[in-house]
Each structure stands twice: as C-alpha cells, then as structure tokens.
Amino acid sequence: xxxxxxxxxxxxxxxxxxxxxxxxxxxxxxxxxxxxxxxxxxxxxxxxxxxxxxxxxxxxxxxxxxxxxxxxxxxxxxxxxxxxxxxxxxxxxxxxxxxxxxxxxxxxxxxxxxxxxxxxxxxxxxxxxxxxxxxxxxxxxxxxxxxxxxxxxxxxxxxxxxxxxxxxxxxxxxxxxxxxxxxxxxxxxxxxxxxxxxxxxxxxxxxxxxxxxxxxxxxxxxxxxxxxxxxxxxxxxxxxxxxxxxxxxxxxxxxxxxxxxxxxxxxxxxxxxxxxxxxxxxxxxxxxxxxxxxxxxxxxxxxxxxxxxxxxxxxxxxxxxxxxxxxxxxxxxxxx
Numbered sequence: 001x002x003x004x005x006x007x008x009x010x011x012x013x014x015x016x017x018x019x020x021x022x023x024x025x026x027x028x029x030x031x032x033x034x035x036x037x038x039x040x041x042x043x044x045x046x047x048x049x050x051x052x053x054x055x056x057x058x059x060x061x062x063x064x065x066x067x068x069x070x071x072x073x074x075x076x077x078x079x080x081x082x083x084x085x086x087x088x089x090x091x092x093x094x095x096x097x098x099x100x101x102x103x104x105x106x107x108x109x110x111x112x113x114x115x116x117x118x119x120x121x122x123x124x125x126x127x128x129x130x131x132x133x134x135x136x137x138x139x140x141x142x143x144x145x146x147x148x149x150x151x152x153x154x155x156x157x158x159x160x161x162x163x164x165x166x167x168x169x170x171x172x173x174x175x176x177x178x179x180x181x182x183x184x185x186x187x188x189x190x191x192x193x194x195x196x197x198x199x200x201x202x203x204x205x206x207x208x209x210x211x212x213x214x215x216x217x218x219x220x221x222x223x224x225x226x227x228x229x230x231x232x233x234x235x236x237x238x239x240x241x242x243x244x245x246x247x248x249x250x251x252x253x254x255x256x257x258x259x260x261x262x263x264x265x266x267x268x269x270x271x272x273x274x275x276x277x278x279x280x281x282x283x284x285x286x287x288x289x290x291x292x293x294x295x296x297x298x299x300x301x302x303x304x305x306x307x308x309x310x311x312x313x314x315x316x317x318x319x320x321x322x323x324x325x326x327x328x329x330x331x332x333x334x335x336x
Contacts, residue, residue: 001117001230005031005074009061009107010081011054012036014184015121017046019080019222024053027226035059035070036081045316046183061103064110071110076117076229079107082153084123089149090273091331100152101159108163111171118171119229120160124214124239125150126175129276136214136280137175139237146274157237164235172232174225176240177281180302181218182309186317187324190303193252194310195321197259204333207271209249212278216242217296217306227290241281242294244302254300258307268336 006023010016011034023032032054036042047054059066061081071077081103083089083096104120111118127137128144143158145151163169180190193203224240232238246254253263286292296302310317 001076003027003030003076003117003229005033005076007033007035007070007074007077009035009077009079010042012038012042012044012046012056013080014041014188015179015218015221016080017043017183018181018218019078019225020047020054021050022219022222023226024050031055033057033070033074035061035067037061041084041185043183043185043316062098062106064106067106068110068113071107071116072114074116076119077107077111078119078121078225078229079104080121082121084149086125086147086149086272089147089152093148096148096152100149101155104156104159108159108169108171112163112167112169115170117229118160118169119225119232120157120171120173121225122157122173122175123150123153124175124177124241124279124281125276126154126157127279130278130280132212132278134278136241136282137239138282139239139285146276161235170234172228172234173237174228174240175237175281176221176224177214177216177242177279179218179221180215181306182313183316184218185324186320187327189248190251190255190306191310191317192324193255194307195317197255197261198311198314199321203252203255203266204269204335205248205252205266206269206275208268209252210247210277211275212245212247212280214241214279214281215244215246215251215299215302216240216294217302220294220296223295224286224290224292227286227292231290233289238286238290239281239283240286241283242297243283244297244299245278245280246299251303254303255307258304269333270336
C-alpha cells in the first residue's frame with residue numbers, strides 16, 4: 001500500500017525515533033505525525049535534528065479521544081509506544097498494563113473505526129527463552145512470557161490478532177530481537193556499557209553473563225517494518241532478526257576491545273529475577289516472502305558505529321546518566 005500520512009506512536013523513544021529519522025530521510029513525501037507521552041524513555045531531543053519535518057503531539061496512547069482524532073487523519077499507524085524495561089516491570093507492573101494493553105486497545109478501536117492500516121511492534125520476549133540447543137523462535141512458537149513486560153506485550157499481540165479476525169482490522173505484527181544503535185536510553189544493556197566506558201567506569205554484567213541475545217541494528221529493524229507495512233500480508237506475524245546471537249559477556253568484551261581495555265576489565269553484579277537465558281529469531285519468512293536482509297550483518301562493525309555515535313552525542317545521553325545509575329543502585333544492584 002502507498003502510505004502518505006503515518007502516525008508513529010512512541011516516536012520519541014529509541015526504535016520509534018530511529019524509524020522517524022529513517023522515514024524522513026528515505027520517504028520525504030510521507031507526512032509523519034509522532035505521538036509520544038514523553039515519559040522518561042521518550043526524549044524530544046531525539047527528534048531535534050528533524051523537528052521541522054515532523055508533526056509532534058505529546059499525549060498518552062490510552063487517551064481514546066486523542067488517539068481517535070489522530071488516527072482519523074492518517075492512512076497508517078505504526079505502534080512502537082511501550083513500556084519496555086524488564087527491571088522496571090518487576091518493581092512497578094501497572095504502567096506496563098496501562099500502556100501496553102490499554103493503549104493498544106485504544107489504538108485498535110481507532111483504526112477499526114477509521115479503517116486505517118495498522119502495524120504492531122512487538123518483541124521476541126513474548127516467547128520466553130530457549131536452551132542452548134533449542135531451535136530459534138519462528139511464527140508458530142507458542143507464547144511463554146517470563147515478566148510483566150513480556151506478558152503485557154503478549155497480551156497486546158493477542159488483542160491485535162483478535163481484532164483482525166473479529167473486526168477485519170488491516171493489521172500486521174512483527175516480533176523483533178534485541179535492538180542496538182543510536183538514541184537508545186542509557187538504562188539499556190549496550191548503551192549503559194558504552195557510556196560507562198566513556199566515563200572510565202568498568203562495565204557491569206548481570207550474573208555470569210551467559211545470557212544469549214540475537215542482536216539487530218535498529219536501522220535494519222526499521223527497514224523491515226517498512227517492508228511489512230507496504231507489502232506484508234494482513235493478519236500475518238513476521239519475526240525480525242539478524243542472526244547475530246551473542247552472550248552478554250562477549251558483547252561486553254567486544255566493547256572493551258573497542259575502547260582498548262582488557263577483556264576481563266568488568267564487574268559481575270547480581271542477576272535480575274526471571275532473567276531469560278537465550279533468545280533467537282528465525283526470520284526465514286521475512287527474508288523469503290518480502291526479500292528483506294540486514295545491512296549490519298557484521299555485529300562487531302555495528303557496535304563500533306554505535307560506540308562512535310555515543311562518543312559524538314554526549315549532549316544527548318549525559319542528562320540521563322546519573323539518574324539511571326542511581327536507579328540501578330536503589331534497585332539493589334551490587335558487585336559480586
């Protein structure tokens with residue numbers, strides 16, 4: 001389908017802001033409306049370089065009247081907005097229910113009413129975790145969420161599926177592996193390690209660091225989203241992954257090497273409850289049906305580019321850093 005006006009929820013957050021930047025650069029004829037509540041994870045500064053190219057609305061996706069008005073003025077919605085930090089979901093689950101479930105409901109009702117194309121951004125965490133020798137997640141993998149965050153995202157996915165079947169909503173879903181790249185909040189694993197290293201602080205690794213993640217650069221994720229939005233089958237779920245499985249310890253050591261530091265120059269800290277051990281994505285359907293492939297197939301090169309971005313944009317992340325580290329300390333993180 002041809003998209004002329006798109007509403008991007010959570011467009012001041014990490015993946016959403018990168019999606020907006022990419023859309024402005026690659027599709028200059030598309031009018032972008034951003035809806036973001038500007039909670040701690042949303043940062044208006046992430047859109048500053050393109051502020052004159054987008055329409056920004058501050059608001060909550062659970063505000064049904066606001067959502068209905070905005071959806072009525074576009075021909076597609078890409079729904080990134082979510083509470084997404086596992087640690088926070090363990091200490092305060094309610095915001096995850098309110099945003100991820102109630103907010104998705106409000107959007108689904110609006111796109112149903114206005115007959116607007118809808119794409120729903122989800123996560124591989126809805127599938128739970130894998131042992132080392134289990135096959136990667138695919139579109140038929142049963143849901144088995146481990147935290148309030150992943151459970152709320154699983155619930156939102158199921159709402160989307162039911163609105164497609166019951167009400168004929170023109171929707172697709174994508175479940176993506178762990179993203180990295182510019183504009184990611186410093187509470188997250190990779191930017192936290194990078195910003196610690198910039199400050200001369202030893203990186204911090206949960207437990208033994210054996211948790212395995214399938215890493216994808218945010219630009220590759222967002223190119224896949226556009227492919228699905230324009231060419232995906234209505235009602236279909238597509239998994240997005242770049243075949244970059246790596247355990248957390250290896251990621252830290254790659255970053256240490258990038259800074260010229262010794263491979264053992266990090267601290268182990270207390271692991272978080274219910275920490276999933278391995279995620280892996282089988283993106284065969286996306287690759288074969290829609291012809292998508294990642295550009296950042298070299299994870300080491302992608303990390304180097306990300307380090308360079310954080311070095312060059314200290315003015316963006318520095319205001320968040322001290323508060324983030326205080327939050328980790330208050331949550332009981334301690335060096336083992």
